[in-house]
Amino acid sequence: MPNDQQDIEFQLATYFPYMVRIFYRDVSQTVKDVYTTIFGLSVSEWRTMSVLNDFEPLSAKEIVSRSSMDKVNVSRSISSLQRRKYLERHIDPADRRRVLLRLTRQGKQVMIELIPLVQEIERDLLKGLSAVERETLVKLMRKVSLNAHAIQPPTSDAQMKKVGT
Numbered sequence: 001m002p003n004d005q006q007d008i009e010f011q012l013a014t015y016f017p018y019m020v021r022i023f024y025r026d027v028s029q030t031v032k033d034v035y036t037t038i039f040g041l042s043v044s045e046w047r048t049m050s051v052l053n054d055f056e057p058l059s060a061k062e063i064v065s066r067s068s069m070d071k072v073n074v075s076r077s078i079s080s081l082q083r084r085k086y087l088e089r090h091i092d093p094a095d096r097r098r099v100l101l102r103l104t105r106q107g108k109q110v111m112i113e114l115i116p117l118v119q120e121i122e123r124d125l126l127k128g129l130s131a132v133e134r135e136t137l138v139k140l141m142r143k144v145s146l147n148a149h150a151i152q153p154p155t156s157d158a159q160m161k162k163v164g165t
Contacts, residue, residue: 044077053111057100
């Protein structure tokens with residue numbers, strides 16, 4: 001069967017989005033091993049508790065906006081954390097239609113034990129990087145993130161053809 005298209009040179013291993021995916025997987029798995037193994041928390045439960053630890057009380061909607069999780073994952077983690085007695089719901093006295101979420105004493109205790117462990121993992125992950133290198137890494141990550149947010153998906157036929165769809 002003849003090939004109508006030119007062969008395009010492409011190496012997945014050096015493709016930046018793929019490298020980011022591998023980087024994310026490696027870093028996330030290292031941290032996940034701590035909160036999953038020791039405390040039995042899922043990723044969404046850990047993120048929900050972390051956001052509440054920093055900003056409570058919050059509504060579920062506010063957790064979504066601060067956590068990079070969707071509504072379904074936040075809702076599931078809230079239900080699970082409430083069953084485990086790590087989280088409690090309260091009616092907002094200023095707006096009785098709004099439910100506010102807080103960590104319970106047990107939830108706060110988990111965070112007291114867990115935070116030093118994940119901070120140690122963070123130190124180990126960044127070991128060998130100078131303060132300047134760490135600062136540069138964060139700046140570069142922010143720049144790439146801003147670039148990603150600025151990219152518009154292809155919409156015209158010409159753009160679709162340009163990206164090979």
